[in-house]
Amino acid sequence: MKTPDIDARGLECPGPVLETKKMLSQTDGRFTVLVDNEAARDNVSRFAVSSGCTVDMDEVDGCFLLAVTPGKTAARPKSEKTAPAARNREKIIFVSSDELGQGDGELGETLMKSFLYACTENDDTPSKFVFMNAGVKLVTVNEDTIEHLQDLEEKDVELLVCGTCLDFYGLKENLRVGRISNMYEIQSALIGADVLICL
Amino acid sequence: MGPGDLEKILSKLPVETSPRLLSRIDQGEDAGVFLLKDNLAIVQTLDFFPPMVDDPFTFGEIAAANALSDIYAMGATPVTAMNIVGFPCSLDMEILEEILKGGCGKVHEAGAVMLGGHTVDxxxxxxxxxxxxxxxxxDIKTVxxxxxxxxxxxxxPIGTGILTTSIKAEFITESEIADAIESMRTLNRKASEILFSHxxxxxxxxxxxxxxxHLHDILKAGGVSCELWAGKVPLFEHTLEMASMGMMPGGLYRNRKFIGHWETRGEDVDPLLLECLYDPQTSGGLLAALPRKGAQDTLEELRKGPCPEAQAIGVITKGPEPFVTIQQECATQ
Structure with a gap:
């Protein structure tokens, strides 16, 4: 019998699986594992199959020789600790004015409009916009920006609008896009953000 | 040790015949019962094992809850306990202190007194x-x-053998199996109080x-068979997932090898779930056969109280051979 790549005879479970896992992280080619009991045989096969490999088995002198062939798209075994599920990063844009930057008012309005348009064109969309103070005019009375924001909302971007600010400007009845929120939700959204951009 | 090897050795030992011995070792009884006087018997048991979790205090708690469990399974009240310790002298003695503190806390929670113990290197x-x-x-409740x-x-729920094997292999973290750890360190005291009040x-x-x-012990001792509803058996989170990744402990195979020939199963039974039913448990729950009338009330009381995941998992059927017929779901009720 050819020498097996892994001789896992005499190892208690989960030992044979751990040896197989180590080999799988080092090679893309077929390898063999020799085990001396049914528990190890079944565990190694299960592990290999759950990692996207195919397994052939031969019985030799009361031992089991498993030939493990990693699949082309073999899911790599997880790293030592189970990786937390990948989470999308929370990217928030905080808008506290209806103008972008400080300077000429007319220029500021134009820049804001084209910034929002640029957001609609980029596949890497933010997860949320928060509108406060004069920023609420962008979701109520500014036809140009409302259109871009509606496009963003369709792309599952959440638009939070400060209720106090709408009241103050008398614009509550004019809300065209987004939803009314409060300081608690806005505060915890800002604190929890991975990326926060303030306009 | 696996049940097969143990049974072979036990069969070679002389059978105790004292009229005051109320339990039989060959029937898979949880503990030994010896009559002291007319209305008083002592119930004795012992259990110890290597750590299955990293935290020494938690290990102490789990080992103690596990040892006390045999007393509760018989409907008895624990009164005294003694420590059994194996410990490498090279290890930090603070670890041993934590283990003993964990165990002592559980003994006190059980209302018993810690008398002392013995330690070996x-x-x-x-x-x-x-x-x-x-x-x-x-009042003795037997198997x-x-x-x-x-x-x-x-x-x-079951699955602690598979989950602690996964911890050993670092396929999962202790925080991910927190509910199984909590279950292992929970005494069967309240569960037994509710069960035996019915x-x-x-x-x-x-x-x-x-x-x-253990179900097979009940069948064998009672001269009955049973139908087990695999889909009803409560499992800890991640048990099936870890089982599918080859995290079955060796003891699971030994159990299946020994008892598997008593098993018949429906075609729809999930094969992976079937394996889990043989998973060796640490500080597992109580398993009881209740008269049909009133069983639902007892179950409700357990669920509202100490055992939110308690479940009716099968029904006793006609013997005398102790067959376990496994179905995915209950078909007869």
Whole structure:
């Protein structure tokens, strides 16, 4: 019998699986594992199959020789600790004015409009916009920006609008896009953000 | 040790014949019962094993809860306990202190007194207890006594063998199996109080021989068979996932090898789930056969109280051969 790549005879479970896992992280080619009991045989096969490999088995002198062939798209075994599920990063844009930057008012309005348009064109969309103070005019009375924001909302971007600010400007009845929120939700959204951009 | 090897050795030992011995070792009884006087018997048991979790205090708690469980399975009250310790002298003694503190806390929670113990130098830490309980002989709940049509109730989910193997392999973290750890360190005290305030025909606790192993003890002792509903058996989170990745402990295979020939199963039974039914448990729940009438009320009381995941997992059927017929779901009710 050819020498097996892994001789896992005499190892208690989960030992044979751990040896197989180590080999799988080092090679893309077929390898063999020799085990001396049914528990190890079944565990190694299960592990290999759950990692996207195919397994052939031969019985030799009361031992089991498993030939493990990693699949082309073999899911790599997880790293030592189970990786937390990948989470999308929370990217928030905080808008506290209806103008972008400080300077000429007319220029500021134009820049804001084209910034929002640029957001609609980029596949890497933010997860949320928060509108406060004069920023609420962008979701109520500014036809140009409302259109871009509606496009963003369709792309599952959440638009939070400060209720106090709408009241103050008398614009509550004019809300065209987004939803009314409060300081608690806005505060915890800002604190929890991975990326926060303030306009 | 696996049930097969153990049975072989035990069969070679002389059979005790004292008229005051009320338990039989060959029937898979949880603990030994010895009559002291008319209305008083002592119930004795011991159990110890190597750590299955990293935290020494938690290990102490789990080992103690596991050892005390045999007393509760018989409906007795623990009164005294003694420590059994194997410990490498090279290890930090603070670890041993934590283990003992964890164990002592559980003994006190059980309302028993810690009398002392014995320590030996060992390559790997081991810990457990010898426990003595008392009971009026008329109240003893044995593994025998299950009757046809009885409902089989399990008070804790299973999967601790697979999950602790996954911890060893670092396939999962202890925080991901927090509910299983919490379950292992929970005494079966309250569960036994509720169960035995109702009519119970037979009872045992689920430990090293796995759910089917201990269920088989009930069948064998009662001269009955059963139908087990695999889909009803409560499992800890991640148990099936880890089983599918090859995290079955060696003890699971030994259990299945020993008892598997008593098993018949429906074609729709999930094969992976079937394996889990043989998973050796640490500090598992109580497994009882209850008369059908009133079983639902007992189950509700367990669920509202100490055992939110308690479940009716099968029904006792006609014997005398102890066959376990496994179905995915309950077909007859």
């Amino acid at each position: 060992d390559e790997e830490p081991k810990y457990g207890l010898s426990v003595t309980g008392t009971i009026d002989p008329v 025998g006594g299950a009757l046809e049509r009885d409902i089989i109730v399990l008070t804790k 009519d119970v025909h037979a009872c045992t606790d689920v430990t090293g021989f796995g759910l089917i192993g």
